[in-house]
Amino acid sequence: MKLNLDHFSVFYLNFDKVFEIAMLLDNKVPTQEDQNEQKTHTTKLTARLKAMLSTIFTAEGEGSYEFSKATGLNKTVEIKTTNAVILRSLISAIKVVDGDIDKANEGQLVLINDIELSLSNEEETRQMKLVKQGVLDRFTHEDISIGELMKTIGEDHSYLITAKKNSEQYLFKIPSEVQNEFxxxxxxxxxxxxxxxxxGIYKGNREIRDLKSTFSYLTQNDTSVDDEEIEESSESESGVEKDHNNEMYRYLDLLAIVQRLEF
Incomplete structure (x- = not known):
C-alpha cells in the first residue's frame, strides 16, 4: 500500500471536518520551535620556558596552557499552520488507497489517487449558479422575490460528482456556495x-438518487405539471441522466480534493 502523495496543491478542503479529525489524531498544534547550535573551541598551547627562565634558573622547564571557549546560538523558528499542513497530518493516518477499496470498512479514511472527475447534475448546477448570483432577483410574483425564494430552496444544493478508476466507480458531493467554494x-x-x-471517509455503496436536496425534491414531486411534463421529467432526476440513477457507486464523505505535485 502506497499513499503516493508527498507534495500537493489543494483544490477543495472541508476545513471544519479536516481540522476536527486532525485534532483527534493529535490535538497539539506547534506554533514555534527552538534550534540550539553550540560550538566549542579548544586551543592547547605548549611552550618551552628555557629561554625565559634560563636567566633565573639553571633548570629547564616545560609548561602547557589550555583555553576553551563555548559559543551558544538559539534560533526561534515560527511554524505556519496552513490548510495543507493540517491536511498532511490527516493523510499520514490513511491506511486504505484505491487499490484496496474493496477491503475498506465504512468510516475508514481513504485516498483515491489520480482520478478524473465528471459532474453528474450539470444542468441543475448551472441553473442554481445563476439563481445564487442574483439573476432572478428583480423578478417578483405578488410582491415575493422569485430570486430570493429560489435561493432559499437552493441553500442545500450540492455538486454531485462521479469518478471512475479501473473497475470502480466513486460518488461524492460538494456543497454549492456563491463564493469561496474552492x-x-x-x-x-x-x-x-x-x-x-x-x-474522504468511506460510506459504502450508494446510488445517485440517494443524494437528495430541497430543489430536487420539489422538482421531482411537482404535482401541478401536465402529462407531457411528467413524461419529460422522468428522463432525469436531479438533473442526472436516468441511465446513471441505478448504478452503484462507492460513496465518499469528501474531505479534500488535491493535485499531486512532482519535484
Missing amino acids: ENNYTIDDLFVGNVSLI
Missing part, C-alpha cells in the same frame, strides 16, 4: 481538467 481561486470547472486525488 481553495486558491479554483472553480468547479477546474476540477474536471486532468487528474486529481480524493481524500
